[in-house]
Amino acid sequence: MEVTRKNFQEALPLVGASIHKADFLVIDAEFTGLINGRDVTIFDSPQEYYTTLLNGSTDFLLIQYGLSAFCWDEAKKQYTNESYNFYLFPRGRPGPEKMFLCQSSSLDFLSAQGFDFNKLIKEGISYMTEPTETRLRENLTDRQSRSSDKESIMIPEENRSQIEGICKKVREFLDDATAQEMEIDRCNAFIRRLLFQELGTRFKTEAFVESKVLENKNRVLKVTKLKSATDVKDLDTQRKEKEWEEFNEAVGFSHVARMISQSRKLVVGHNMLLDVLHTLNHFFQPLPADYASFKEFTHCMFPRLLDTKYMSSLPPFKDKVNSTVLHHLLATLAEAPFSLPMAESEEGRGYKRADEKLHEAGYDAYITGLCFLAMHAHLARMRGEHCHRVSFMNSLLLKPFINKLFLAKTANQDSPYMNLAGADPTPSRDHVFHLKFPKEWQRNDINQLFSSYGQITVQFLDETSALVGLTRRDLAKTVARAFANSSRITLVPYLKYKALTNKTANPLERREETSEKFAKLCVVLTIVILSVFIYQVLKLLFPDDTVTAEY
Structure with a gap:
């Protein structure tokens, strides 16, 4: 079901009813861009991954949101889907004006998929965060109460x-x-x-x-x-009354996001970290800079999240799935030893596989739900069960995947997920180095440099630097010693490089360091001035050259 500002108020009760009766919910979102500035590196920790996305992604606009509610039909013993595709656009008045970034490649991609940007701007549903809503609500109440005064x-x-x-x-x-x-x-x-x-x-x-x-x-x-x-x-x-209607229209889609949160139900997504970040940042509260606070905030708003990208990257699916790209995964799960479930819908209330509206948020949410059901059924069959309905009573099936969000860029470097309800993986980085090299060097030059130490993983940072990871981790100390005195390259252990980078990048630390240096300088100057003053006083009191000289 397509939802714009024209039919949002009419659709809102239907959305609420779908959320209420669903066994689980699936979300998907489209944005005006993905990353601004430095991207995630393949060796980042989950905390560094979050910090990079926070600084580089949150200024993009969320422009389409898909919600698919999977509801159990007891009579047919199968699921039905009630799916919604929302166009979103924060239009200001009575809400605040919103500045945002857009990435030309992202808009070009969406345009190639048939995205209707005219509909977005003319008919997109507005939204706002909870602090903004509270402030505007108080302002409107106050203004109406004293309008005659x-x-x-x-x-x-x-x-x-x-x-x-x-x-x-x-x-x-x-x-x-x-x-x-x-x-x-x-x-x-x-x-x-x-x-x-x-x-x-x-x-x-x-x-x-x-x-x-x-x-x-x-x-x-x-x-x-x-x-x-x-x-x-x-x-x-x-x-x-009209002013309150306009205010509620400005709150708009935030009502839906909060209904999803308040349901406390399982929320499924595919490669859903950005979806979660934008959902929290646009509809709830600005994301905290502190990583631990972010995890606590996310777990509080959505206590059960499941990422099908992460689920499909683990056994027993890892060896049977060649690609975890969503439509590739769907195609794989449609063949033996897997099977896709039936998940029909009422006319105009959901999707069917034949619709093939890839990269429309509502359709992507729907097929993500199908992939989840197919993998859930496969796990049940492996345990000798015939469980078609998703149930938390049988939590052993889903426990390994709950509240773990897939980290695509670091998945092959022992940091495949962010754990929202526990400790993150903390893999060693002793085998990783930051390499500075001549500008004319190419990838082959770096491979040749490390040819005696086995295969390497390289991520270029710019024209003269890269991160290099050794496959033979036991050779890390040998490599460090071998290139310690090289005149052409500089090799720094990863942890030392990150410490220097973080110190340089953190303006607060730089200010504190500058303040500390200034304070020391002030002490030295004070001592010098006092010494000169005492010298002059002594010279006046004791004109004898010997006394003055002794001082």
Whole structure:
């Protein structure tokens, strides 16, 4: 089911009902970009992985969100899917304006997949974080409670003729029995404020004045005739209700994200770390810089997460799956020894495999759910069970995969996942070095340099540096000694390189170090000045050259 701002309010109860009755939920998201600046290196720890994504990904916009609710049909003994594809766009007013980055390659890719950017901007559903919602809610409540107590503004002389001219036109409108409302356009915010004041004072019992936003986003004043004093209260109530409707529309998709969180149900995704980061950052609260706080925050909001990318990278799937790219994984799981389940849907409420809408967030969420069910069924068969329904009563099947998010870039270097509910893997990096080399060198030159020490893994950082990992870890000390005095290259152990990099990159540490140096300099200068002062005093008190010389 496609959901835009036009049908969001109508669809919201359906989404809530789907979440309520689902056994598990599947999410997927599309963004305006993936990484800005330095990318993750293949030797990063989970904490470094998070820090890099936090600094390089959170300024991109989340523009499409897929939610697929898998509900058990007891009569048919199979799952049905109720899936939703949401277009998202934070449009400001009454919410805050949002600045964001976009990556040309990401937009080009989405365009090639048929993504409708016009629909995104015109019909995208707004959203905001919880702190922003709380602040705007309090502001609106406060403004409505004191709307009648605003202090009068003196009309500047240069604006008086314009205000008087508009008031005269309103008077003519009120005396005209044929028209019931009029619009006042071509006014800036200050003139509108003056008109609210003057029209409200002069025509309090005859007209009701309110602000109106046209389709072209221009703002005008709307003046409506009143028949009685009761109309004033009714229209004022309607205005306030409309302001709350606009506010709730601005909160928008955040309602859905919070319903998912409050359900406490299993949430499945494929390679879902970025999906989780953006979900938390855009709909809940800005992500914390502290990694431990991030893990605690994530686990609190989503206590059960499962990443099918991680699940498919482990036995018994690892040796049978050639590619864990989502549509490749789907194709593999459709063949023996696996089998894909049936997961039908009501017309217009979900997807079927034949739709083949790859990279549409709703469809990707749906096929991720199919992959999860296929792998779950395969694990059950291996244990001699015939379990088609996902149940946490039989948690042994899923326990190895719960709350572990796949880290694609480091998966082959012993850091395959981030553990949200426990300790992360802490592999040794004693076999890894930071290498600086001449600019003219190519990959073959580096391979030749280490040819005596077996195969190596290389990740280039720039034109003159790279990270090098030895396959023969036992030769790490030998390599370090062999190149210790080289004149052409510099080889630094990975841990030492990271310590130097982190110290340089951390502005707080640099400021503290500068402050410490400045403090020491001040002490030295103070001692020097005091010494000179004491010398001068002694010279005055004891003009004898011997005393002065001794000092």
